[in-house]
Amino acid sequence: MMTALMRGRPALARRLAFARARWSAWRQAAWAGENARVDAPACLAPLRVMGLEFPNPLGIAAGFDRWGRLGRQAGALGFGCIEIGTLTPQDLTVWDRAARDGAWDKPIQARGEPDLGDTVLGVNIGMSPASGASQALRDYLECLRAVWRRADYVSVNLCSPQAAVLLRPDFRAGLDELLSALKQEQRALAVVSGRYVPLAVKLRLAPGSSELPEAMARLAALRFDAVVAAIDAGPPATPQRYAMWQTPLWQHQACEQIGRLNALLGGNLPIVAVGGIGSARHVAARRCAGATLVQLHDALVYRGPGVAHAIRREMQRTLRGAG
Ligand SMILES: Cc1cc2nc3c(=O)[nH]c(=O)nc-3n(C[C@H](O)[C@H](O)[C@H](O)COP(=O)(O)O)c2cc1C
Secondary structure, eight states, rough: HHHHHHHHOHHHHHHHHHHHHHHHHHHHHTTTTTTSSSSSOOOGSSSEEEEEEEEEEEETTTTTTTTSGGGGGGGGTTOEEEEEEEEEEGHHHHHHHHHTTTSSSOOOOOTTTTOGSSEEEEEEEEEOOOHHHHHHHHHHHHHHHHHTOOOOOEEEEEOOGGGGGGGGGHHHHHHHHHHHHHHHHHHHHHHHHHHHOOEEEEEEETOOOOOOTTHHHHHHHHOOOOOEEEOOOOOOOOOOHHHHHHSSSHHHHHHHHHHHHHHTTTTOEEEEEEEEHHHHHHHHHHHHHHOOOEESSHHHHTTTTHHHHHHHHHHHHHHHHHH
């Protein structure tokens, strides 16, 4: 039904998927998280990345909870992390309202309830749609300062259409300056606030391509905390594309790309893999290829808000079958 709706009214289908996710998170939390305490298979065990404790490696990718209204409640759906946004300077007022409503805050845990406060909250920041290369640094800095206090980590979005100008070969020096300035601001904010907030960069890898974006190699040298590697052809996300992701060829190519990226980074930078992930097998394969964390977007639309719990059960079944 969701596939049919996606074909006809994709925006409506996404809104519906988001509403279902919020309702399910509320219901799970109210029922003391019926799935939250099931023993985690090793592949979904808690882990420490970027200096943060993740309850498990499954995350919700940016764009699903653009305004941060689901926020840390994503933990009730079985996710260890949610990346909200993309936030651009023009969104700051709306975001601030959502943040004040409490979805970003660590909830107070009642007895017997799952500890949703552990869910890691990343904030994805970007450029205003009207901004060019010369306004990019101003935009990113404004967003970084605005979300610093509430984010567990910040992800700099270089995947948006307006950020494409920053990745052009003739802007190489400009991109280096921009990334260095963001790192400098991160250090300054850490000193002033007394709290270090890790900084990741989200970059797109074209599906099936054997080339890696040039900027990847610079991220480790500049001492960023992680790279979010989105294997994604960009909009529009169609049901046909989701179906293609279910084929072994696309999955194999994506793992090869993560493997190549891992070799390039030499283990110096954690990789967060995004793109085409929607089952236990996909998660295990991306992690085997070198990803430390994974994020899902379209699987939440097509498999529904129970997808993280379903992945956990699939892994347990596989392990029982193998044992
Ligand atoms: C409708 C839609 C909106 C998105 N919005 C954003 C966004 O605001 N920021 C961002 O970094 N990525 C955004 N993405 C990309 C996703 O975060 C993710 O990288 C991409 O969908 C690939 O993952 P998937 O195959 O699990 O869907 C969006 C994707 C879709 C389909």
